[in-house]
Amino acid sequence: MPKLITTRTRIADLGKPRVIIIGGGFGGLEVAKGLNGLKAQTVLFDKYNHHCFQPLLYQVATSGLETSSIVFPFRKRFANQADFFFRMGEVTQIKPEENYIETSIGGIRYDYLVIANGATTNFYGMKDVELHAFPMKTIIDAIKLRNIIIRNFETALLTDDPEMMNSLMDIVIVGGGPTGVELAGALAELKTHVFPNDYKELELKNMDIHLVEATPRLLNGMSEIASKKALQYLQGMGVKVHLSYAVKSYDGHEVVFNSGEKLITRNVIWAAGVKGQPIAGINAEAIGRAGRIQVDEYNRVKGHENIFAIGDAGIMENGDPKFPKGHPQVAPPAMQQGKLVARNIKRLINGQPLQPFRYKDQGSMATVGRNRAVVDLKAFKTQGVFAWFIWMFVHLISLIGFRNKFFVLLSWLWSYFSYDKSNRLIMARPKDGVQ
Amino acid sequence: MPKLITTRTRIADLGKPRVIIIGGGFGGLEVAKGLNGLKAQTVLFDKYNHHCFQPLLYQVATSGLETSSIVFPFRKRFANQADFFFRMGEVTQIKPEENYIETSIGGIRYDYLVIANGATTNFYGMKDVELHAFPMKTIIDAIKLRNIIIRNFETALLTDDPEMMNSLMDIVIVGGGPTGVELAGALAELKTHVFPNDYKELELKNMDIHLVEATPRLLNGMSEIASKKALQYLQGMGVKVHLSYAVKSYDGHEVVFNSGEKLITRNVIWAAGVKGQPIAGINAEAIGRAGRIQVDEYNRVKGHENIFAIGDAGIMENGDPKFPKGHPQVAPPAMQQGKLVARNIKRLINGQPLQPFRYKDQGSMATVGRNRAVVDLKAFKTQGVFAWFIWMFVHLISLIGFRNKFFVLLSWLWSYFSYDKSNRLIMARPKDGVQ
Secondary structure (H helix, E strand, O other), X not given: OOOOOOOOOOOOOOOOOEEEEEOOOHHHHHHHHHOXXXXXXXEXXXXXXXXXXXXXXXXXXXXXXXXXXXXXXXXXXXXXOOOEEEEEOOEEEEXXXXXXXXXXXXXXXXXXXXXXXXXEEOOOOOHHHHHHOEEOOOHHHHXXXXXXXXXXXXXXXXXXXXXXXXXXXXXXXEOOOHHHHHHHHHHHHHHHHHHHHHOOOOOHHHOOEEEEEOOXXXXXXXXXXXXXXXXXHHHHOOOEEEEOOOEEEEOOOEEEEOOOOEEEOOEXXXXXXXXXXXXXXXXXXXXXHHHOEEEOOOOEEOOOOOEEEOHHHEEOOOOOOOOOOOOOOOHHHHHXXXXXXXXXXXXXXXXXXXXXXXXXXXXXXXXXXXXEEXXXXXOOEEEOHHHHHHHHHHHHHHXXXXXXXXHHHHHHHHHHHHOOOOOOOOOOOHHHOOO | OOOOOOOOOOOXXXXXXXXXXXXXXXXXXXXXXXXXXXXXXXXXXXXXXXXXXXXXXXXXXXXXXXXXXXXXXXXXXXXXXXXXXXXXXXXXXXXXXXXXXXXXXXXXXXXXXXXXXXXXXXXXXXXXXXXXXXXXXXXXXXHHHHHHHHHHXXXXXXXXXXXXXXHHHOEEEEOOOHHHHHHHHHHHHHHHHHHHHHOOOOOHHHOOEEEEEOOOOOOOOOOHHHHHHHXXXXXXXXXXXXXXXXXXXXXXXXXXXXXXXXXXXXXXEEOOOEEEOOOEOOOHHHEOHHHOEEEOOOOEEOOOOXXXXXXXXXXXXXXXXXXXXXXXXXXXXXXXXHHHHHHHHHHHHOOOOOOOXXXXXXXXEEEEEOOEEEEEOOOOEEEOHHHHHHHHHHHHHHOOOHXXXXXXXXXXXXXXXXXXXXXXXXXXXXXXXXX
């Protein structure tokens, strides 16, 4: 294999195999951790300089947590891992025949490549929705959403036109998965406990929170009882849940549904789906459903010997009788695949055979609000206060770093006893407009 | 007086005198608090929806504190104050003859007007410096500065050109007041305790921190001993202090001094001065030095009976034998003036004579780093560890809200024992460029 020059990224060629990981989400992070101690060089590329704990993004968007509590700088996590290199940049092209990638900061050769660049919001080709609705996938999305919701409340104070006022206060969340359910619940708490103090001049009963789901039930990946309880909790909190409704268009003012019905609102949050972000150069035949890359039972990309795809970036069809259409797009499969890929790269370097992926389904959970969560575990299913404690415990221990755990716990305790959400801040220059 | 229509701001005319406060900084907040219980309507206008505790901005810029700890939503502070109204908007024009202001969100009539819109960065007409140097006056400035410093370190990893690498790592701070001194100290701590772990590939000894001051000493508003100790601390921490140096130009790459000497850097932080932000419509003859509005001993704007200007917005010349050129531009005079103006507005409404302003100088302080601060109090002067505790105590108790006090204290304790600064995050989309 010809030694190619490493341009601009300035990562020394140490004569060891080089593993490049694209993306430091749940999956990519596990690969990097798993390669610790291996006689190989690990290079992590990410567009951001920090890992983001996406399951709690909705709490940033709804003023419950400050941004810094749910993100963690990569350099801090890997400060003591030998032969680990982080580079902030976007991978723009893969050249498998040369074992080489082009990135926004230069090109670099790899021996093994792990694609773990996750998913992005899927607007299913609806350009108007993409233009006017707010996605909820990155930390910047969450900050913008928080800014917009609060700014629209400030603007609602300035009009005497009831339709305009309502359209600024009303919020439509599209997508009844965990993100949609958790957002709807958190917004209902803002409506009940926080906004009535902040906006005494507004009639908060006019603030409608709609949750729209295209299928007949919420939390499709969970049990029937969890779906039912989540629906019951949300309705009890005043959320208007619309099942079997699909959005046809949104022009920034009016959401139109398949049924022809309409809702007037300035706030549409799009949590209805995600898609992969395939990178140019990958075997075109391997790009599967929703832009996810088809992988074999070792998470190897079809047609490439030394390229892996994990988590949301990959899709392992027919690899698991329980999940013939691929594993759920949540953190645990990504993390388990990341761990296995790290082990398998070690085995490849040592000339050992690969081990196939076996998903250990640990269950799933979602929270609706204080004392209200739904939890499906292997051993049991539960809903309510105990479920809420399980949810909090699992999320706390999953956060990286003691400091983040500690500050999130304190924020939760504070909110629990004060019924307050302290971060209702518009963090943008006025001239930056809706940001 | 003709009753004018309140357009768009939608604040009911209750038939009570209306006091409008422009700006919710240290001064404006005290006016609003002081008007509590008065038979008057208080309306606070601000461009942001939160008060910002400016003395700790430098810790946000240097990754020490998260943004949410040093800001506080106005609506939360005044949720329980009757007849208080907050509006997010910018005041664009004052029409004193009509007792009316125009704002970005509509016009409104006042009976009493308090201008407390603070100061903005003064580049002294140097357009190139304004274009390329980074100001440090708002929370957004602080976040941008943090983003830029860390991003330039990431970029320094990508070059083999030593001059380029140094220019990305070197930082020049212009202005040896409290902001400049505190920034220089915090950056020196990043250089010593944090960056060596994060950037093992860079030679941290090549990171130069320069502090440039036009006069012969640092902390001009403080005692000789404080200036001397601050200089000694900074030099001990490796900061290169340049006294009696003034910046002539900066093109984004090269700082040129009056002496003709030059420094190559991509990072120039401008903390060298501020100026007022006079609003159109104010008596032109009242606009004094550096755009500050001249006020009489009651903080009334010259030529206007019912308009006050306080804090950085106003300048009370010859009002105090100790400060013939006006009071120092720090929080305490602004707060004391705010309190007095609130009392004087009550007296005006009750037909009582006004009370003149008498500044109670409580001393001043600045911190350089852990265990290193300088404090000038009336009773005594001290430097070092004890001064550092005084500095922390005074800043903690001055923060609004128990939650902010508690979280800042915890962050400080955490940093003290871990030598870490946890918020070294680039919070911007990659496409947002240098933000």
